[in-house]
């Protein structure tokens with residue numbers, strides 16, 4: 490057994506309190522052996538956490554990681570126009586090589602900002618899987634299935650790809666990679682395909698993940714055509730079960746919040762994307778009070794425009810108060826829970842907590858900064874004041890991915906150079 494001790498830090502515990510402790514890790518098992526006092530002497534290697542906060546690695550519950558290539562490509566439009574006029578035309582030109590370059594850029598940003606696990610819906614998923622495996626992160630990945638603007642054969646082929654990819658990648662990278670069946674949304678995949686393919690995903694034993702109730706434009710057609718709210722429609726199609734998770738959940742009414750809570754279907758709240766696309770304000774406080782598992786996600790970097798979960802936490806707390814018209818709504822403890830254990834539970838990955846027996850996924854935040862001084866309350870600092878650049882070390886599955894702000898599994902300059910070139914190739918192809 491090779492052991493690593495994270496020493497001298499303040500540790501964020503599963504009950505969202507902070508205590509002075511070391512963390513001892515079994516690197517081969519990728520597991521936490523102990524959280525306690527004076528563990529350095531027992532370890533083969535140490536990682537210094539003096540004047541730092543040791544937190545569970547952040548869990549980004551909804552992303553399109555390769556969209557980091559499209560950061561700043563199209564801004565300041567609402568969802569539907571943004572997708573149809575700008576994003577989908579350029580995504581039609583994606584290749585395995587450009588997706589690899591975009592994924593590497595995105596996972597580099599994740600490691601640098603303390604994220605150790607994420608859920609992702611995109612294209613060229615086997616390529617994304619390889620890049621995630623090489624970078625050392627944990628992820629639940631799936632091929633985004635769309636049927637609109639396709640003939641029946643092409644729509645079926647796309648859904649079949651969604652199932653095949655889910656079967657192919659599940660359990661890869663020593664179990665760090667899991668999969669899901671991922672229809673894009675309830676309005677971009679026709680009901681007949683949901684009826685045909687969702688039961689096959691159940692047979693495969695993978696969860697279902699999709700965008701739901703993101704904008705009013707997604708709610709109105711379902712209510713008009715199906716006579717029920719979108720999440721009641723999703724339940725009819727067998728897509729609202731324990732372990733499934735939806736992105737956004739902005740325009741959900743009381744009955745839908747009840748359905749989510751009863752089913753055990755998680756919601757990934759994406760506040761930055763919802764604000765930027767002016768999609769609306771999710772009723773996070775009401776969902777949490779009703780017992781819905783709520784996690785946090787960045788969505789893609791083209792609608793955010795970064796992949797920092799620390800930014801997302803602050804946004805979630807701020808917009809949560811505004812949505813509830815209550816300054817005590819979505820407090821610091823709630824967003825810290827949502828960015829760690831909440832997201833992990835929603836996407837079905839066993840991570841997001843620092844305790845004996847838990848996966849060794851953590852981030853170490855440097856507190857020796859003016860914006861983190863004085864230190865009245867470190868949970869408050871995590872929710873409201875810490876930034877991506879404060880992350881010193883990142884560890885996933887017992888492996889040190891970043892030490893003293895140097896990423897060890899990716900060559901940062903090369904990744905940025907390849908991404909710059911890939912983005913140019915992609916945009917040029919779209920313009921031709």
Ligand SMILES: CSC[C@H]1O[C@@H](n2cnc3c(O)ncnc32)[C@H](O)[C@@H]1O
Pocket residue numbers: 553568572576577580610611612632633634635673700703762788789792
């Ligand atoms: C079919 S792969 C995923 C698909 O989703 C698009 N996308 C990115 N952000 C959003 C969002 O906020 N709502 C809906 N769809 C989104 C992405 O560009 C891919 O085409």
Ligand SMILES: [Zn+2]
Pocket residue numbers: 551552553700736788789
């Ligand atoms: Zn999305």
